[in-house]
Amino acid sequence: MQLGMKEMWRQRRRYSLIFVITLLIVLLTTLITGLADGLAYDNGASIRELDAETFHLTADADGRLTRSFIERAPTDTMTPLAVKPLTFGNETKQDATLFAIPAASSVGPTLDLAVGEVLVDPSFLGTLAVGDTVDDFASGYRFTIVGTTEGRFSHAPVVWTTMETWDAYQQVAGGPVYVSAWLGEGDTPLSTFTKQEIIEAVPGYSAEQGTFTMMRGFLLVIGAFILTAFFYMVTLQKLPELGILKAIGIRTRTIGTALVSQVMLTVILASGLAALFTAFMAEVVPAAIPFQFDVANALLYSTLFFIISLAGTLLPLYTLRRLDAADALGGRMK
Amino acid sequence: MRLTAIHHAYEQPILSGVNLTVSPGECIAIVGPSGSGKSTLLQILGLLKRPDAGTLHLGPVDVFTLDEEARRKLRLNEIGFVFQDAHLVPYLTVMEQLELVQAETGLATDSRRLLTDLGLGHRLNELPNRLSGGERQRVAIARALVNDPSLILADEPTASLDYVNGRLVMERLAAAAHEDGKRVIVITHDERMLDVCDRVLRLRDGQLETL
Incomplete structure (x- = not known):
């Protein structure tokens, strides 16, 4: 040597x-x-950061959160998660993914929010500032930005809100009332996925x-x-x-x-x-x-x-x- | 060391029944025209080549019956080589050239003293490219001696040296035989150097003859 x-x-x-x-x-x-x-x-940062290892989605969703539509049913052991890509439009249009969990849940960021309020990824702000409002282009529902929290999904910023806001948004948007997944351990008729499988199913x-x-x-x-x-x-x-x-x-x-x-x-x-x-x-x-x-x-x-x-x-x-x-x-x- | 009835051929026979016995303390010079088979003979003596026929006894053993690993050990422990252009390892210092061999043999020869005796005491940490031709050849002699072999083979060791340096090299090789009791075989073209050897043999028509 x-x-x-x-x-x-x-x-x-x-x-x-x-x-x-x-x-x-x-x-x-x-x-x-x-x-x-x-x-x-x-x-898949927002998924990775979730304090949950098991995801329950509809079988036909192939692990894609945005393809899973589950009628919401009460459960004590699992946490609902709603995920929907939206286009926000005021002066300019901007794509983001809306993530909603219960305000009291500990699986995601702390959401001490009133109905209609959201936390956004810093990259979403651009010319906006905390306190500004943004509208969902399709439904016209108005969200108020009250703070920032890091979160990315499919290379787009994540907008975090509570289930109460999600429900209010769905009433305005029309269509079925649903959530995308149930998080946590429990028996459901749904298909079960690991966190890594959910990340790998993110488009692209x-x-x-x-x-x-x-x-x-x-x-x-x-x-x-x-x-x-x-x-x-x-x-x-x-x-x-x-x-x-x-x-x-x-x-x-x-x-x-x-x-x-x-x-x-x-x-x-x-x-x-x-x-x-x-x-x-x-x-x-x-x-x-x-x-x-x-x-x-x-x-x-x-x-x-x-x-x-x-x-x-x-x-x-x-x-x-x-x-x-x-x-x-x-x-x-x- | 006894070489008996060595035959070897490439496209034509080059060695045809060579016999040679060398006693301890004897220095032999082998001369002959180019292509006469001198180097082939030296390669056979150095266990680098197996002849087509014949035996070589170093002690009681015919070395050509040994496997490659056994012959390598014999080369390492019993034979010292001095090549025409010294062929030192270019990235090792003078001292390290000898230490490389010592690391293989585990022999604790005083290499510093050996080099000092050869007039290289002030060059121990030099790389080969900073030595003169004569110095390089003296390092090669030291490398050949450091494992305390019983046989030293030298192929045209003075070919690239001037007379004075060539003479020094030949005298040192002869001293290895006369003072240290080694068997020394030197192939040379330089007739001015023959007088230091005890016997001069000519290789002609595939056979050795005494001059």
Whole structure:
């Protein structure tokens, strides 16, 4: 191992090049992961923040809150949740999702609100201010903004209100009186979903995350290929030198360990620096860009890259193992 | 060390029944025209190549009956190599070149003293690219000696050196035989260096003859 470290340190110009390339690839992976995590959070933040793990929806809703229409029935153990995308329109139109829970419930934000009052995500405010009113474009129901609380759903701001306001709104809007889901444990004729299943059913969530996962996968494989190609080329360049080492009796394991340790150090350093930079980015990017640094994900992708890169060392290791010292010396001991 | 009836051919026979016995403390020079098979012979002596036929006894064992790992250990512990261009590891200092071999053998030879005896005491922490050709070749000799081998093989060790440095190298190799009791076999084209050896052999038509 020391042999490999000494080589890297004393030939740093050669190895810094591959380090920079590796760092950029890992960094690209972690930045994309940060964006994917940010978008994933942005897509289902309001669901994620709910203090409930079990959701009961109608079977035909396929886990989509906005497709589930349940006749409201009294229950002591479960909490109703109503979710409806609305277009608000005063001077300009703005999309948001209305979330309603009972005022006394503890599953969501504290809602000490009178009928018609709402709390909105800060991004909803724009030119509006606390105290302003906004109308539902379709029904004309008027809501009064009395405060802000963070909440996003399907990349749109969430407007939080109480069930009393939801009922009042439904009377104005017409149509059936319903809620979207019951939260909590209990027997219902409805279909049961976990929180993660509800998040994954948010429109666009799976397609979006699938795209990012594919990008990350390709980046990992491309990175590992580049790393393998580099160390393979370096091994080929060093064949006469490695032949000498084998000729004087140095074990293949000693030489191979040096090679593997070089790959390990390159990937570990690059992953560490990339994680630090991504954590820094998460702190400095504007709030408008959904970006999150998740330590577990950074570790996961670093570990995957590490494993793929180690697999990539099999080729140069095979070359090393097959190396005939006499051939490497060029047929002559010169 | 006893080499018996060695035959080897590439497209044509290059060694045809080579016999050679080298005693401890003996320094032998092998000369011969290019393509006569000198390097092939040295590779066979260095256990880097198996001949088509013949035996090589280092002690009671025919080394060609051993597997690759056993031959590697023999190379490490019993044979010291000196190559034409020294072939030092470019990223290791003079001292580390020897420590690399010592780490494999576990032998606690005084490498600092060995290098000092070879006039390299002031160059211990230098990398090979900062040494002269003569210094590099002396480091290669030290590397060959550090595992205290019984046999030293040198292939054109003076080819890239001027006369003075070449002479120093040859005298040090001869001293390894005469003072330390090693068996030393040197392949050389440089006739000015032959006088330091005890015997000079010519490889011609695939066989060794005494000059």
